[in-house]
Amino acid sequence: xWGPSEFGPVTGRLRDWDVTGRLSEIxxxxxxxxxxxxxARPAHLAVLAExxxxxxxxxxxxxxxxxxxxxxxxxxxxxxxxxxxxxxVRLRDRTPETVPRSRMPRLTAHRCPARRESAA
Numbered sequence: 001x002w003g004p005s006e007f008g009p010v011t012g013r014l015r016d017w018d019v020t021g022r023l024s025e026i027x028x029x030x031x032x033x034x035x036x037x038x039x040a041r042p043a044h045l046a047v048l049a050e051x052x053x054x055x056x057x058x059x060x061x062x063x064x065x066x067x068x069x070x071x072x073x074x075x076x077x078x079x080x081x082x083x084x085x086x087x088x089v090r091l092r093d094r095t096p097e098t099v100p101r102s103r104m105p106r107l108t109a110h111r112c113p114a115r116r117e118s119a120a
Contacts, residue, residue: 023051030055031082035063035070056082 003011032049034040034057042059049057058078060067068075 020047020051023048024053026052026055029082031079032057033067033075033078034059035065035067036061037064039065 001012001014003009003015030049030052032045032052032055034042034045036042036059042057045059046057049055060071060074063070
């Protein structure tokens with residue numbers, strides 16, 4: 001759908017798909033996370049966070065695409081420190097294969113009114 005590669009150039013059916021203008025329709029508390037070295041650059045993630053009212057953006061400085069693995073403790077701490085709202089399932093030593101889909105955390109549904117540029 002993107003074309004030969006999701007990283008571009010985007011030549012597939014989704015080349016003109018852009019719902020950035022609809023981000024303001026998101027009415028749930030939102031935590032946007034990313035790694036400093038991810039293909040989804042912090043500047044791109046900032047566009048998402050700025051488009052969602054009250055969203056928080058946290059960039060993990062020593063991560064690429066999988067901060068939840070590459071910086072597990074700071075990532076879990078960041079999610080756990082989120083103010084009241086839906087909380088993720090504590091995975092501890094469980095792997096995604098052992099956690100029923102209905103119990104998997106929804107990491108984008110947290111109230112995070114203050115912005116942080118880094119979580120260390």
